[in-house]
Amino acid sequence: MSQPLDYLKETPSQTAGPYVHIGLAPGAAGFEIFETELGRDIAGPNAAGERIRIEGTVFDGTGAPMKDVLIETWQANAAGIHPHPADPRVSEVEAGFRGWGRVISDFDTGLWSVDTVKPGAVRGRSGRMMAPHISLWIVARGINVGLQTRLYFGDEDAANAADPLLNLIEQVHRRATLIAERTAPGRYRFDIHLQGDRETVFFDI
Amino acid sequence: MNRPTDEFFQRDRTWHPPAYARDYKTSVARSPSLPLLSLQQSLSEVTGPTFGHRDIGPLDHDLIRNYAHGGEPVGERIIVHGRVLDENARPVPNTLVEVWQANAGGRYRHKKDTYLAPIDPNFGGCGRALTDEEGRYFFRTVKPGAYPWRNWVNNWRPAHIHVSVFGSGFAQRLITQMYFEGDPLIHRCPIVNTIPDPRAIDSLIAPLDLNAAVPLDSLAYKFDIVLRGRRSTLFENRLEGN
């Protein structure tokens, strides 16, 4: 026997279920209750940088679009600063830039979209620069623990090639699952596949 | 005192439900089949959104009053309270807790819910609160009813409240469900049973807390939530590398 370690255990996750909208996006569930719904304005009116829209669909293992998904996004501003006290440059973040967003897929088509500004590169571990990216957290009915991944940008070839995270993906062809395709100026497409040939790389992080 | 840039403990994936759980049928086609990519954390994971009192309204935590349309919701009046802690047993202050639930009859106010139990005109079924400096939160609501769902032919969800918590970094993000002590449906539920360890299931069951009840008014249940702890980086350089 030894001395016991007195850590607590993390509360186990459970699926968000089919009615996640009631709690996190009640307007979509069909009623108005809160004065402000959170997560609708990621960048605010003062943010510098390129205004972008990202669209996509989440597909299940049968190839069907998922119409009950909720995605949260987290990102740095165009200068690569997170609006959080742990970021050494937090005081430089534009007023109103929250960096966090919450979107749901359309009940009929499964399409979701995010309006924000393109983030800048962020200093990573040991000072290595990470290519511009947005962190994603995906929950839905049937997802037992929220899925974590990242979205990179298809017009950042040089930065992506040097990105420490992308380079950790052993199967080189799977790196493309994290890269949003630029479809027009300021527009990107990012589909997420939970299974199959194009299964998105998800993280334990 | 931990610094906010400290990394989180590794998540114990054997304590959480696996992505693929045969008896929860919807998970079969919605579970990644390839292994997760294990990554060390960067600033993108140890930071996360922050919230303040400007984000929420004064009635948001009171589900008995926040959707009242000329009356009060039907059902057993309860208080749900507890603390948000991390795995080091330190309180997580000023963090956003969001809840949603069915009404006392087991019906959700959602355009996709077609269960035959009636909508309650005075019950919305969602609320949100910020924890205080000691990590405490509370909601007032009515006890949700059990409801049937399509999985096996005769599956019923135990009474439950869905709970969403942020913590201070994006890697702490968590959604779970709170159950009620004594409910015989808990251990018959395929969603509950996605969790392999019975002690982990116990940690989702809120005990009746008569000391927190309001006499002649409301019963109370206590539900503590634990988020990932942060390592003290005593022996190494800080994340940002300087």
Ligand SMILES: [Fe+3]
């Ligand atoms: Fe539910």
